[in-house]
Amino acid sequence: MSDALLWLSFGGPEKPEDVRPFLENVTRGRGVPPERLDEVEQHYLGFGGVSPINALNRAAIEAVEAELARYGIDLPVYFGNRNWHPMAEDTLAEMSRDGVKAALVFPTSAYGGYSACRQYDEDIIRARDAVGAGAPELTKLRQFFDHxxxxxxxxxxxxxxxxxxxxxxxxxxxxxxxxxxxxxxxxxxxxxxxxxxxxxxxxxxxxxxxxxxxxxxxxxxxxxxxxxxxxxxxxxxxxxxxxxxxxxxxxxxxxxxxxxxxxxxxxxxxxxxxxxxxxxxxxxxxxxxSGDPRFAELVVELIREHLADAPARKLSDLPAAGCTVNGAPCAAGCCERLRRG
The missing domain is CATH 3.40.50.1400 (Rossmann fold)
Structure with missing residues (x-):
């Protein structure tokens, strides 16, 4: 049984002074040259240094909360990011303080692949390691590209x-x-x-x-x-x-x-x-x-697959994997990180 939902996303700057440290978080360890960061920084600054992603996530979370209430599901929703505040580690610490013992995780990606899926497993591992003893058990919801x-x-x-x-x-x-x-x-x-x-x-x-x-x-x-x-x-x-x-x-x-x-x-x-x-x-x-009412319905359907044994609706025979517990890979060799050099 789960007693919360962690909405896990990429993150983005919300003011100009956030942009460079955000980009450094995104590219850490990838050997991206500073001039490339300069170029991308200008993209963000051209929009006032604000990415729409956090606001879009918060709006989607509100819609999911309303959909959960419609089903009578008492499941508080927490918001955490990989690359910028609210960081997943901080959010998981908050969940632990609130007494959450087990939570479902909705990653904001419909697909497999390293960045789209496996890296969210790594986010879960990193956040649980940061919290340490008493970190909630986290079960990541499946991919939904063919829902x-x-x-x-x-x-x-x-x-x-x-x-x-x-x-x-x-x-x-x-x-x-x-x-x-x-x-x-x-x-x-x-x-x-x-x-x-x-x-x-x-x-x-x-x-x-x-x-x-x-x-x-x-x-x-x-x-x-x-x-x-x-x-x-x-x-x-x-x-x-x-x-x-x-x-x-x-x-x-x-x-x-x-x-x-x-x-x-x-x-x-x-x-x-x-x-x-x-x-x-x-x-x-x-x-x-993300702003379509059907998106909130989709998220709640994925939740109900775990809480109410609701059937998994799919339109294709391709694997919709990605459902993992505490960041353990769903299959050996699946969506591994590309090793450089």
């Missing part, structure tokens, strides 16, 4: 965005990762590639809901050195290709994200939109689902 509510929320967001366009090409986008990391995103017996396969499947499901047979899956937010292969094509390169083929307009669906945080706002609403304008292409973007 019918996730799919229908995105499909309706595409329909709404399409109202501003005539003929268009539907393009799904997700955060790129190194090719080697994607290979490692899944147990060896499954052949890896869990992250990209789940992105492709979620895109297929949304397109099928829309009755669209032809669409594209592309990648954004690459940050690694050019000599390291990452998942391609990049969204900006793909816009050039679509323009060369005479595509009049593009509708971007950020299938890899649950909220419209800064990477979505910068990479799509700023860079991709400006690129489309330069090419003379129409442009629209579907909103991510």
């Amino acid at each position: 019918p509510l996730f799919v229908s929320a995105f499909a309706d967001a595409v329909r709404e965005a399409a109202a501003s366009l005539g003929e268009y090409r539907l393009v799904f986008t997700a955060h790129s990762v190194p090719v080697a990391a994607d290979v490692a995103a899944g147990p060896p017996e499954e052949g890896g590639h869990r992250y990209s396969r789940q992105i492709a499947e979620a895109s297929r499901l949304v397109a099928a809901d829309l009755g669209i047979a032809e669409y594209d899956v592309v990648w954004q937010s690459r940050s690694g050195p050019p000599q390291v292969p990452w998942l391609e094509p990049d969204i900006l390169d793909h816009l050039d290709d679509l323009h060369a083929k005479g595509v009049p307009a593009v509708l971007l669906c950020p299938i890899g994200f649950v909220s419209d945080h800064l990477e979505v706002v910068w990479d799509l609403d700023t860079e991709a939109k400006e690129k489309a304008a330069e090419l003379g292409m129409g442009f629209a973007r579907a909103i991510a689902p």
